Amino acid sequence: ASLTKLMTASTFLENNPGWDSVVTMQARDDTIPAKIYVRPGDKFKTKDIFYATLLRSANNAAKALARSTGLAENDFVDRMNQKAARLRMENTQFAEPTGLSEKNISTAQDLYKLSRHVFADVTFLQATTPKTFTIATASGRRHHLKNTNKAIDVPFVVIGSKTGYTHEAGRCLIMKARN
Numbered sequence: 001a002s003l004t005k006l007m008t009a010s011t012f013l014e015n016n017p018g019w020d021s022v023v024t025m026q027a028r029d030d031t032i033p034a035k036i037y038v039r040p041g042d043k044f045k046t047k048d049i050f051y052a053t054l055l056r057s058a059n060n061a062a063k064a065l066a067r068s069t070g071l072a073e074n075d076f077v078d079r080m081n082q083k084a085a086r087l088r089m090e091n092t093q094f095a096e097p098t099g100l101s102e103k104n105i106s107t108a109q110d111l112y113k114l115s116r117h118v119f120a121d122v123t124f125l126q127a128t129t130p131k132t133f134t135i136a137t138a139s140g141r142r143h144h145l146k147n148t149n150k151a152i153d154v155p156f157v158v159i160g161s162k163t164g165y166t167h168e169a170g171r172c173l174i175m176k177a178r179n
Contacts, residue, residue, distance in 0.1 A: 001164030004099030031059035048135035119160035
């Protein structure tokens, strides 16, 4: 499910064109159910799209984030799978960057390996733990994002979290917290 977006964001970071680079939303990015409500042609900084991918779990943001690297989607997905192999995620295969495809498969143990990798990076802490975050188009139109993880109100220090849901996967959650 949307736990895939952790790998999408991690692969993006290895191919980041720069946080201030601008990505233009395209009609083909529009994917339901989880998305940011934007129009084709809206322009965002990649940092804002990164936050929308992780905090809001926006599928259209994940597609735009992958595209912002300059890689074709199939090349980006190949890099996701190469990274999974480097992390020794032996029972994982990615087919696309949003997590919506039932062809994206993994195990709890492999996702644990991924979470240990990504949550060691403060960038993921900053992008997965706020309750809300505001992004803006290049023209200044603001979008207020709410975290999809309702479990961040816990009596612990949440270091990183990501939710996901598809019919095939059910409700998914990865969370790292400190007592």
